[in-house]
Amino acid sequence: MIKLKVNGVSRQFDGEPDMPLLWYLRDELQLTGTKYGCGEGLCGACTVHLNGAAVRSCRTPMQSVAGKTVVTIEGLSAKADHPVQQAWRQANVPQCGYCQSGQIMQAAALLKQKPRPADADIDSAMKGNICRCGTYQRIREAIKMAANSKPAATKTATGKTTAEVKK
Amino acid sequence: MNRIELVTRRTFLGGMFSAGALVLGARLLPIEALASTDADKAAWNPSVYLGIETDGAVVIVAHRSEMGTGIRSVLPSVLADELDADWKRVKIEQAIGDAKYGSQNTDGSCSIRDFYDAMREAGASARLMLERAAAAQWGVSVAECKAQNHQVVHAGSGRKLGYGELAALAAKQEVPKKDELKFKPPAEYRYIGKDTPTVDRDDICAGRGTFGIDATMPGMVFASIARSPVFGGKLKSYDDQETRKVRGVQKTVELAAFKPPHGFQALGGVAVIADNTWAAMKGREKLKLDWETGENAGYDSAAYKQSLLETVRKPQKVVRNVGDVDAEFAKGGKTYEAEYYVPHLAHAPMEPPAAVAEFKDGRAVIHAATQNPQAVQETVAAALGIDKKNVECHVTLLGGGFGRKSKPDYVAEAALLSREVGKPVKVVWSREDDIRFDYYHAVAAMYMKAAVDEKGRPTAWLQRSAFPTIGSTFSGPSTLYGQGFEMGMGWTNVPFDIPNHRAENGPAKPHVRIGWLRSVANIYHAFAVHSFVDELAQLAKRDSVEYLLDVLGQPRKIDIGQRSPMAEKFPLETGRLRRVIELAAERSGWAKKKPAKGRALGIAAHWSFLSYVAAVVEVEVDASGKIRIPRVDIAADVGKVINPDRVKSQFEGASVFGASIALMGEITAVGGAIQQSNFHDYPVARINEAPVETRVHLIQSDAPPAGVGEPGTPPMPPAICNAVFAATGKRIRDLPLRKHKV
Numbered sequence: 001m002i003k004l005k006v007n008g009v010s011r012q013f014d015g016e017p018d019m020p021l022l023w024y025l026r027d028e029l030q031l032t033g034t035k036y037g038c039g040e041g042l043c044g045a046c047t048v049h050l051n052g053a054a055v056r057s058c059r060t061p062m063q064s065v066a067g068k069t070v071v072t073i074e075g076l077s078a079k080a081d082h083p084v085q086q087a088w089r090q091a092n093v094p095q096c097g098y099c100q101s102g103q104i105m106q107a108a109a110l111l112k113q114k115p116r117p118a119d120a121d122i123d124s125a126m127k128g129n130i131c132r133c134g135t136y137q138r139i140r141e142a143i144k145m146a147a148n149s150k151p152a153a154t155k156t157a158t159g160k161t162t163a164e165v166k167k
Numbered sequence: 168m169n170r171i172e173l174v175t176r177r178t179f180l181g182g183m184f185s186a187g188a189l190v191l192g193a194r195l196l197p198i199e200a201l202a203s204t205d206a207d208k209a210a211w212n213p214s215v216y217l218g219i220e221t222d223g224a225v226v227i228v229a230h231r232s233e234m235g236t237g238i239r240s241v242l243p244s245v246l247a248d249e250l251d252a253d254w255k256r257v258k259i260e261q262a263i264g265d266a267k268y269g270s271q272n273t274d275g276s277c278s279i280r281d282f283y284d285a286m287r288e289a290g291a292s293a294r295l296m297l298e299r300a301a302a303a304q305w306g307v308s309v310a311e312c313k314a315q316n317h318q319v320v321h322a323g324s325g326r327k328l329g330y331g332e333l334a335a336l337a338a339k340q341e342v343p344k345k346d347e348l349k350f351k352p353p354a355e356y357r358y359i360g361k362d363t364p365t366v367d368r369d370d371i372c373a374g375r376g377t378f379g380i381d382a383t384m385p386g387m388v389f390a391s392i393a394r395s396p397v398f399g400g401k402l403k404s405y406d407d408q409e410t411r412k413v414r415g416v417q418k419t420v421e422l423a424a425f426k427p428p429h430g431f432q433a434l435g436g437v438a439v440i441a442d443n444t445w446a447a448m449k450g451r452e453k454l455k456l457d458w459e460t461g462e463n464a465g466y467d468s469a470a471y472k473q474s475l476l477e478t479v480r481k482p483q484k485v486v487r488n489v490g491d492v493d494a495e496f497a498k499g500g501k502t503y504e505a506e507y508y509v510p511h512l513a514h515a516p517m518e519p520p521a522a523v524a525e526f527k528d529g530r531a532v533i534h535a536a537t538q539n540p541q542a543v544q545e546t547v548a549a550a551l552g553i554d555k556k557n558v559e560c561h562v563t564l565l566g567g568g569f570g571r572k573s574k575p576d577y578v579a580e581a582a583l584l585s586r587e588v589g590k591p592v593k594v595v596w597s598r599e600d601d602i603r604f605d606y607y608h609a610v611a612a613m614y615m616k617a618a619v620d621e622k623g624r625p626t627a628w629l630q631r632s633a634f635p636t637i638g639s640t641f642s643g644p645s646t647l648y649g650q651g652f653e654m655g656m657g658w659t660n661v662p663f664d665i666p667n668h669r670a671e672n673g674p675a676k677p678h679v680r681i682g683w684l685r686s687v688a689n690i691y692h693a694f695a696v697h698s699f700v701d702e703l704a705q706l707a708k709r710d711s712v713e714y715l716l717d718v719l720g721q722p723r724k725i726d727i728g729q730r731s732p733m734a735e736k737f738p739l740e741t742g743r744l745r746r747v748i749e750l751a752a753e754r755s756g757w758a759k760k761k762p763a764k765g766r767a768l769g770i771a772a773h774w775s776f777l778s779y780v781a782a783v784v785e786v787e788v789d790a791s792g793k794i795r796i797p798r799v800d801i802a803a804d805v806g807k808v809i810n811p812d813r814v815k816s817q818f819e820g821a822s823v824f825g826a827s828i829a830l831m832g833e834i835t836a837v838g839g840a841i842q843q844s845n846f847h848d849y850p851v852a853r854i855n856e857a858p859v860e861t862r863v864h865l866i867q868s869d870a871p872p873a874g875v876g877e878p879g880t881p882p883m884p885p886a887i888c889n890a891v892f893a894a895t896g897k898r899i900r901d902l903p904l905r906k907h908k909v
Contacts, residue, residue: 016414016445023445027389032381033374035566036444037517038598042846045517073374080373088372092364092812095820096235097371098378098517098566123855130846132517132567133235134823135816136854137861 002066006031007075017063022046024062025072033073033101037130044129047102047109048072054109056128073101076108084108087146095133103129107143116147216262217246217289219297223317223331225252230262231282232273232538233367234516234568235820236876237813240365242282244358245809249290249351252330253317254358259366264540264560272539274573274683276776276874279809283872291348293337300336301328316357362812367564379536379563380521384591387523388417390584391447392594394436394604395424397460397839398679405437409453415446419454420587422580428643429680431546433579434604440588444595464839466678468511468610471836475612475675476506478633483673484648487659487728490667495618495627503706504616505699508901509691509884511834512608513849514684518566519601520577524584525591530557531582536565538573550579551586558582569824570683574606599844606682607834609634609675613695618667623707624717627667630699632658634691635677647674649688657692657775657881660727662741663700664720678839685824689775689881697771697885698900701892711770711889712752719745736871737777746866747781747802748772754864755783755800762893765789769890771882776874779804779866782822782882784858786890792909794891796826796858799883804866806873815863818879822861825883827852830904 002013006029013024020039025031025048034057037045041059048057049071076082084107094100103126110117110125117125122140131139218226227246233239239259247257262268270281294314301319302309311322318329353360370376395401407419417440424435437454441447496502522535524547531551537543540560548555565572581594596604611634618627638650649658649672659670684690704714722742727734751770752758760768765788772781780803787795799822808814831850835842843849888899897909 016449019443019445023443026381027443027445030383032377035378035518036380036595037519038845039448040598040845040847043517043598076374080369085372089364089368092362092368092816094235094365094368094371095237095816096233096517096565096567097367097376098564100371101374104372104374127853127855130517130851130853132515132569132824132851134820134852134857136823136852136857137819137859138816139854 002062004065004067005069007071013062015062018061020058021048021060021062021065021070022057025057025070031072031074035098035101037099037102043099044106045099045102047105047129049105049109052112054106073105076105082108083146083149084111084142087142087149090145091138091142093135093138093142095135099129099131103131103139107139107146110143111147117143217250217293219293219330219334219337221331221334223256223329225250225257225330226260227257228260228262230268230271231278232271232540232562232565232568234273234538234565234572236817237365237810238273238278239367240363241810241813242278242286244363245283245286246290248356248358249287250294251314251316251351251357254363256317261562263562264544264558266541271541272573273568274538274570276877279872280777280874283809287350288345288348291350292343295343295348296337296340297330297333299340300333304328304333304336359809360811363810365813376564378518378521378566379534380518380566380595382523382534382563382593384523384525384532384534387591387593388588389441389444389447390438390581390592390594391441391444391451391597392422392436392438392580392600393451393454393456394434394600395458395460396603397458397466398463400458400460400464402435402437403457403459405457406455407437409455410439410450413446413450413453415442416450417441418588420584422583428639428641430641431542431574431576431579433550433576433583438580438584440584440592448597460839463678466836466839468835468837471610471678472508472612475610475633476508478673478675479506479612479614479631481673483631483633483671485669486654486672487668487670489665489669490627492627492629492667492669495667496616498618500618500620500626502616502618503703504614505702505900507613507615507691507695507698509611509694510832510902511610511679512684512828512832513602513605513834513843514569514571515601515849515851516565516567516569516571519596519598520572521593521595522578522581523591523593524578524581526551526582526585529553531559531585533558533560533578533582534563535560535575535578536563536572537575537578538565538568538570539575542573543575543578546575546579547582550583569685570687571605574682598846602834602843602845602849603841606640606680608684608690609636609681609688611691613691615695615699617699617703619703619707623703623709623714625663625665625703628663628665629669629671630658630661630695631671631673632692632695633673633675634688635675635681637681637683639677640681644677647676648672653688655727656688657696657773658688660725660739660774661696662725662739662744662774663718665718679836679841686775686877686880689773689877690828690884693771693773693881694884694902697773697882698888701769701771701885701889702898705892712748712757715748715770715772716745737873739774743779743804744772744774747779747804750802750864750866751781751783751800754802754862755785755798757783760785765894767890767893769886769888769893771885771889773878773881775878775881778806778873778875778878780878780882782879782886784883784886784890786887786894788891788894788909794830794904794909796887797860799858799861800864801861801879802864802866803879804868805875805878806868806870808865808868809872811865814865814875817875818863819861821877821879822883823852823857825880826856826858826887828880829884829887829902830856833903833906
């Protein structure tokens, strides 16, 4: 029996331990915002947060998530109002939209690590997320918007502001 | 030509509306139908519906598929504008597949072109009926009543009635004749010409959009299908002993091979039926399969490339002839020749083909990511041996289409499997399935030859192509020559002003399924034509833009040999092509940015899907040969623009799509089997490889709206290669660029 927390809810899984987290989320929990794109960690469509870090759920077997906390696009914010989601709407990023859950989760993780990313940081963090419609320039624009919309000092998990941590 | 009349509520999506709602059906005749023998039939098929509920909700049916263009929102916004409806109170209902809507095939960049007028007429008709209803209610003249933002206002008294309050009364009004309709002056447009966000945007950003892969039906099971590695191969035998040991696997089912020609039929193979997607995929990996690979096992794409090149080196079937090319070549002046090659390409939409189907009591109910729900009806009906009226196809959002999802073989698989297992079945193709069993963009070889005068201007131009045709998908592998629609995509309508001009096309035998990919035959035609014209410019030591404008000649209409309402309405005008070239050159700073080693601009301009597009691409090539595209300037004349932001987004996307083709796209085959399988060996442009910035410059135009989704793609590969030449002196005639050291 594998115990984990998904979007704040405690869950138990007693299926095949090698089942990727992606299919557990989609087929068992009906959290279909997380998408299948390649099954090999090559495209980023399945990106979720595992203990706060962006991971490819298609390459994350259930046995590796025991005791961990998973956040999917459905759990990123209470009202779909995470600064990244707001910026995505403001820049009209989505075309078909299929990859955008993964893009948003990846971007949210980037901004947590680097609240003011440079272009090179964006390339480096986002190059694992393919958008076949080619929305990349708006993704870049939206990440910068989200970065600028947030106060420079946001609260970290320990309750300190990022500015305090840097000191 | 569009006729509008009331329809009963019962016929409207099976009774969606409450009693008293105004329901209006607009009949529409797509322009192609004027030239077709089916015109009478089409005229009796209403294709767009509008309903106004008594609570004021305006319901507009989107009958085209949403795959990222915004069409599901933009077309209804045209109707809402003429109705003067409040967009916040508009509900969009996605149509099921039904011939009564006219064509639902969301393909060929024609949704706005074919349905813009019909949407306006439907909106204007309902608006007039609401005004007449209000006038009758108040006992005043209609002229004093004006519909404004979801209510009708009486000018004299300031009295107001909402659309919902008027719905029941308006429904009793006579439907206005077309000549009674008054269209809004553009100054009063609320949505046309504005950047209205799509209705799906917020759901997508919240992870709530429902795609084909997300669709469910109660009690459904999951299938993963093993197919012959070689196209047309037959199953000899299989062993599923290990498969059935996988937890969650229920059974395996053999699917019969298709009967040629393959069309949209299921390929056939062995399906693993399971409790979830993972178990189905895992079980499938454990199948032991023995295939009779058949006649395509000899397909080797490297050898095939040589055979296509040999074909184009010899005279072939003439498809366009002006003057006498041979006589001009025989004069012994300066000539120049070159060969070009574009490999097979795969669509690779981010959502692989996916559908769920239930076959029960002689009826199939489908939920699918499809560009063409009526093709689903026909394909599934043929597969199951039922009438297409008994196929109900619900259309989800599509996670990309690019032409792949107008070919519903994957939906037929789900329907056939449901019949076998007696439950709803969801079929999800793996990425490997998607890359290995696609309807591939045709591999193509082109040979070009020109004679030039003392200024380097062509006096004779010969172009010869060979590629396996899309026609083979529908009429079988003995169909060897390019079809008319393929020739019309940038081959027989090259708009250059050259006195002697001949286009030829040679035979090519297909060995895989050939299908249309975003912009179709324009991809290889534009690559050859616009690379070659740039080569001639370089040879003449002339500026590429100046040379291109010279070869295009004075503004004129090109006779493309077609006599149809479409050709009349959308002539190919070189003046409009010149204008986008000039605009792209101006906005990119062409005149100021002279080529330097390792950094230069390239241009290409192409007319396709009735739109005029020029792309100026800036490339940087470092010492290691790595190519970076810091900027693209695309100038486009697409006629009237309905939603500028969504039009721009399509060109931004086409810039990236075209860069993928130029830089990295290549499908190859050995022993008949496709060698690529996923994004590691079939790469598509990522954020660090795509053009960093694409600036889109739209020509203000009142011309009828033309295509948007596809025409941005064709100029990109030649513009990129022209820029690479200007930056490095290396001419790439053989895509993709990543095969070459530049």
